[in-house]
Amino acid sequence: EITKEQRALIKAILDAYNRHQIPQDVTKKLLQEQYSAEENFLLLTEVATSQVQVLVEFTKNIPGFLSLDREDQIALLKGSAVEAMFLRSAQVLSKKMPSGYTEVLEERIRKSGMSEEFMTPMFNFYKSIGELHMTQDEQALLTTITILTPDRPYVKSHEAVERLQETMLDVLRKLCVLQHPQEPQYFARLLGRLTELRTLHHYHVEMLTSWKTNDHKFTPLLCEIWDVQ
Numbered sequence: 001e002i003t004k005e006q007r008a009l010i011k012a013i014l015d016a017y018n019r020h021q022i023p024q025d026v027t028k029k030l031l032q033e034q035y036s037a038e039e040n041f042l043l044l045t046e047v048a049t050s051q052v053q054v055l056v057e058f059t060k061n062i063p064g065f066l067s068l069d070r071e072d073q074i075a076l077l078k079g080s081a082v083e084a085m086f087l088r089s090a091q092v093l094s095k096k097m098p099s100g101y102t103e104v105l106e107e108r109i110r111k112s113g114m115s116e117e118f119m120t121p122m123f124n125f126y127k128s129i130g131e132l133h134m135t136q137d138e139q140a141l142l143t144t145i146t147i148l149t150p151d152r153p154y155v156k157s158h159e160a161v162e163r164l165q166e167t168m169l170d171v172l173r174k175l176c177v178l179q180h181p182q183e184p185q186y187f188a189r190l191l192g193r194l195t196e197l198r199t200l201h202h203y204h205v206e207m208l209t210s211w212k213t214n215d216h217k218f219t220p221l222l223c224e225i226w227d228v229q
């Protein structure tokens with residue numbers, strides 16, 4: 001049974017998740033600019049940079065996050081940014097939007113100069129997220145759980161992060177039972193996506209290297225969070 005405190009936690013996280021979004025002028029540009037590998041890369045870099053800023057603001061609103069050790073807060077953000085962005089872009093791509101935005105975003109990702117070998121796992125992931133038909137609060141909690149992963153590099157107070165993550169896992173488990181009564185395995189399927197995210201994270205390191213070797217430029221924020229350059 002979901003307790004009063006757990007309901008308050010879901011509400012706080014969902015509000016933060018909905019409050020922090022990429023500004024319209026950034027996402028609109030994706031619909032306006034012309035197509036080319038260079039233009040697609042530049043637009044995706046701009047969107048990714050904006051999404052990192054949104055992610056930082058969202059993370060600060062996760063109850064308990066700001067009471068963690070300061071350096072651990074940074075380590076958690078750096079370690080989870082890519083995975084949180086895979087989740088977020090997956091949620092956007094699984095929504096059909098009237099503006100045809102989803103198709104445009106997918107097209108620009110496919111034609112942004114990354115090598116074929118990453119396309120298949122990436123778009124398989126997008127498909128598997130789409131098939132889950134996650135509710136907004138499940139998406140927000142799954143992103144929170146990804147951010148609160150204790151075994152990121154350089155995290156010192158492993159237990160403190162683990163306690164926070166377990167609180168969120170407990171809430172998500174109850175929510176899944178409540179919202180997907182016909183699918184007893186639904187919670188397990190969500191956690192399976194977190195494992196897939198780790199694999200995509202490893203692919204992403206290689207994606208960055210291949211973009212770097214083709215002399216692609218990233219923004220200072222992305223260089224800092226992804227330790228490139």
Ligand SMILES: CC(C)c1onc(-c2c(Cl)cccc2Cl)c1COc1ccc(-c2ccc3c(C(=O)O)c[nH]c3c2)cc1
Nearest residue numbers: 021022027041044045047048051082085086088089092109
């Ligand atoms: C530096 C660039 C080239 C890069 O490197 N790796 C990846 C990359 C890729 Cl190519 C795939 C997955 C993850 C990453 Cl980091 C990227 C591009 O990353 C993103 C990040 C985030 C969005 C994204 C999020 C939200 C929304 C949204 C909404 O919320 O309303 C509307 N439009 C959205 C777009 C898209 C692409």
